[in-house]
Amino acid sequence: MDLEKTIRALRGRGFAVSHFATRGEAADYLDEAIRDTTVGMGGSKTLDELGLYDRLTQHNDVAWHWREPGFETLDKELAAKVFLSSANAISEDGEILNIDGRGNRLASMVYGPGKTVYIVAGTNKICPDFDSALYRARNTAAVQNMARFAGSQPCQSPKGGRCFDCRAKDRGCNALLVLWGVMFDMAKVEIVLIDEDLGM
Ligand code: SF4
Numbered sequence: 473m474d475l476e477k478t479i480r481a482l483r484g485r486g487f488a489v490s491h492f493a494t495r496g497e498a499a500d501y502l503d504e505a506i507r508d509t510t511v512g513m514g515g516s517k518t519l520d521e522l523g524l525y526d527r528l529t530q531h532n533d534v535a536w537h538w539r540e541p542g543f544e545t546l547d548k549e550l551a552a553k554v555f556l557s558s559a560n561a562i563s564e565d566g567e568i569l570n571i572d573g574r575g576n577r578l579a580s581m582v583y584g585p586g587k588t589v590y591i592v593a594g595t596n597k598i599c600p601d602f603d604s605a606l607y608r609a610r611n612t613a614a615v616q617n618m619a620r621f622a623g624s625q626p627c628q629s630p631k632g633g634r635c636f637d638c639r640a641k642d643r644g645c646n647a648l649l650v651l652w653g654v655m656f657d658m659a660k661v662e663i664v665l666i667d668e669d670l671g672m
Contacts, residue, residue, distance in 0.1 A: 473598045474564050479665070481566030486654045488662035495522050498666045502556075502590060503527045511535070512549030514557035514577035518592055518671035524556065537576075546576045552587075555580045558671050559593045559663075560613035561605035568651040568663070569609045571617075573644030581649065585657040593663065594670030606648075610635040614645050616672035 475491075482489050492498040499522040511528055513519055513536040520538065528534050535548035549555065557577055561569045568591060572578045581589055599605040611634045615627040622628040625643055626636040635645070654661045 473595060473600075475595060475598065475665070478562065478564045478566065478598050481564060482562075482663050485566045485652065486661075487566070487568075488660055489665065490662060491665045491667075493667050495666055495668055495670065498522060498592065498664050499524060499527060502592070502664065506554055506590075507531055509533075509554055510548070510552040512552035512555045512580055513538070514549070514555065514580060516556070516558040516592070516671060518558035518594065519556055521670055522592065524592075546574075549576060550580050550584075552580075553584075554588045554590070555584065556590045556592060557581055559591050559597050560609035560672075562593060562598050562663070563602050563605040564598060564600055565602065567602055567605060569605050570649045571609050571614050571645050571647070572649070573646050575647055578647055578649040581651070582655050586659050588659045589661045591661070591663045592666070592670075594666050594668045596669040597671070598665075602650075609648070610637075610645070613672045618644050 479489050506528055509532055511532045511534040515538055525536050525539055535545050537545045559568050560571055570578060599608050615635055618625050618627055621644060623642040625640045626632055626638050
């Protein structure tokens, strides 16, 4: 994993990049940067591991469906001035990949005039190129994510453990978003990289 190459590539695509040794330092940084505003949080084990919801709610209006499920919360996430997510994979060429079942997380990452998006990721999400990043997104992140909703998906069967590109009605892999750059009219998209294994 070539971290310096990845950071250069992300900056070359117009993303802001910050880099921290620990999740605690990254959480302190985000806690200080995000103040007195509306915040939406996408479903993310990484964000959970940073304890961001409890910290940000101290001085922001935060919507997170992992704490308050329902479409009203998802709508608030989409409309928030600041949105936080993680990534399923990041290529060393600076491509950011996410797979979604409902699309709330993807929609919140790609549209919002004046919005600031933070993508928080451990360096374990960095892959050498697009193909390996796509492989990771499908066979690691998506498969682990589906364990939270285990049903008829073949990746959750005893012989699973990888993506079968299934057609299960309850599959959580209905769309892939690849960010190649900062969407029009966004205030900022910042990638917050942390030297730890985080998320799925
Ligand atoms: S497409 Fe199907 S098999 Fe592949 S990770 Fe998603 S739910 Fe599992």
